Amino acid sequence: MDLNTKEAARERSMPQKYGKMGDLCAVLGLYIHIPFCRHACHYCNFHFSTQLQHSDAMVSAIAQEIDLHNNNQTPLSTLYFGGGSPSVLTPQELQRIFTAIHRNFDLSQTQEITLEANPEDLTPSNLETWKLLGINRLSIGIQSLNDEELSWMNRKHSAAQSLAAVALAATYGFHDVSIDLIYGSEKKSLSQWKAELDWANTCGASHLSCYAMTIEEKTTFGHRLAKGQMQSPPDEHAESHFDYLCTWAAANGWEHYEISNLCKPGHRAMHNSHYWEGHPYIGIGPSAHSFDGKNRSWNIAQNHLYMEAMQNGTRAFEEETLSVSDQLNEKLMTGLRLINGVEIAALDAIHPGYRHEKEATIQNLIAKEWLLNDSSRLIIPVKSRFLCDAITVELMVD
Ligand code: SF4
Numbered sequence: 001m002d003l004n005t006k007e008a009a010r011e012r013s014m015p016q017k018y019g020k021m022g023d024l025c026a027v028l029g030l031y032i033h034i035p036f037c038r039h040a041c042h043y044c045n046f047h048f049s050t051q052l053q054h055s056d057a058m059v060s061a062i063a064q065e066i067d068l069h070n071n072n073q074t075p076l077s078t079l080y081f082g083g084g085s086p087s088v089l090t091p092q093e094l095q096r097i098f099t100a101i102h103r104n105f106d107l108s109q110t111q112e113i114t115l116e117a118n119p120e121d122l123t124p125s126n127l128e129t130w131k132l133l134g135i136n137r138l139s140i141g142i143q144s145l146n147d148e149e150l151s152w153m154n155r156k157h158s159a160a161q162s163l164a165a166v167a168l169a170a171t172y173g174f175h176d177v178s179i180d181l182i183y184g185s186e187k188k189s190l191s192q193w194k195a196e197l198d199w200a201n202t203c204g205a206s207h208l209s210c211y212a213m214t215i216e217e218k219t220t221f222g223h224r225l226a227k228g229q230m231q232s233p234p235d236e237h238a239e240s241h242f243d244y245l246c247t248w249a250a251a252n253g254w255e256h257y258e259i260s261n262l263c264k265p266g267h268r269a270m271h272n273s274h275y276w277e278g279h280p281y282i283g284i285g286p287s288a289h290s291f292d293g294k295n296r297s298w299n300i301a302q303n304h305l306y307m308e309a310m311q312n313g314t315r316a317f318e319e320e321t322l323s324v325s326d327q328l329n330e331k332l333m334t335g336l337r338l339i340n341g342v343e344i345a346a347l348d349a350i351h352p353g354y355r356h357e358k359e360a361t362i363q364n365l366i367a368k369e370w371l372l373n374d375s376s377r378l379i380i381p382v383k384s385r386f387l388c389d390a391i392t393v394e395l396m397v398d
Contacts, residue, residue, distance in 0.1 A: 033285030042220035047287035061310035063100035078271035087121035122165035127172035149187035178207035184238025206267035341379030
């Protein structure tokens with residue numbers, strides 16, 4: 001790949017820099033981005049390709065990037081395979097990535113190893129392999145239990161396959177299972193949503209991630225929207241589904257610990273919780289982000305350029321150092337989504353005088369019941385959580 005001198009110098013400095021990062025931190029997460037899917041879901045704007053014939057070469061590049069970090073057996077707190085669809089990798093490909101991880105990191109104390117999987121990939125042989133590799137948590141993309149809606153979204157599994165997949169995972173000893181569901185689409189009625197949540201309550205899952213359907217540019221739905229062939233789902237529809245989710249969670253013993261995430265007691269997602277708490281992480285693979293507490297970097301989101309750079313022994317990435325206001329705004333963006341909100345003293349520590357500067361805004365938001373009346377934390381009450389983005393913007397600094 002064509003890199004100018006400055007970029008090349010920056011590339012060379014990265015592995016060493018991130019090599020030191022793990023030594024400084026008690027909590028370190030490793031994220032591996034697998035940029036392949038068998039098909040493109042109509043709503044999805046994640047980075048992935050359907051050219052699975054390149055997966056072997058990509059696995060080599062990913063293993064090489066892991067080696068570039070040369071982390072001297074730094075202990076990992078959590079390991080997360082996301083994408084894309086990590087469940088499309090063959091057992092041999094996954095094994096090669098694990099071998100590279102073991103060469104560079106210590107997994108003996110790693111509490112959570114998650115793999116994102118599509119229901120159609122939960123086969124007996126895959127489940128057996130994943131278990132043997134040490135994966136102890138599955139995040140399954142169910143999205144809907146309505147075949148018409150699944151087909152409309154261009155998902156390749158049926159509702160029946162989802163039910164069977166979750167049951168099969170339990171028989172292979174996967175007791176930490178998270179389920180992804182999408183609400184608020186024009187195809188999902190409130191009664192359908194209620195039925196999906198009731199199934200989630202009894203299927204054995206310990207964690208739920210629930211996302212509102214949004215129409216993103218550069219997706220099939222985005223193109224249809226631009227051509228006037230479909231409309232955005234009305235906000236009120238998603239809002240009524242979200243309101244029901246909040247009530248349902250409280251009534252059924254689910255801890256709604258982050259705006260889109262719920263769990264049975266003791267089953268919060270550790271890897272993602274570390275992101276939200278601002279702990280460092282290393283991201284491997286095209287488009288993956290890394291964060292060392294102050295600097296953020298992100299790998300190029302083009303598979304062939306990523307692989308080409310790896311063949312040359314370099315990483316193709318960009319990075320930024322977060323300014324004080326960036327750090328504060330990020331803390332607000334993640335913290336306000338959490339059930340316990342953000343500690344005001346922590347905001348003052350990042351940006352001295354924050355509370356004083358924002359006191360009038362805080363009081364105004366408390367008067368509107370968009371914030372709880374809490375002297376030490378900024379917490380959005382459950383009934384106003386749907387307004388989280390708007391509330392966050394009001395509390396940000398320039
Ligand atoms: S939603 Fe998941 S399976 Fe579908 S295209 Fe996106 S990453 Fe792939």
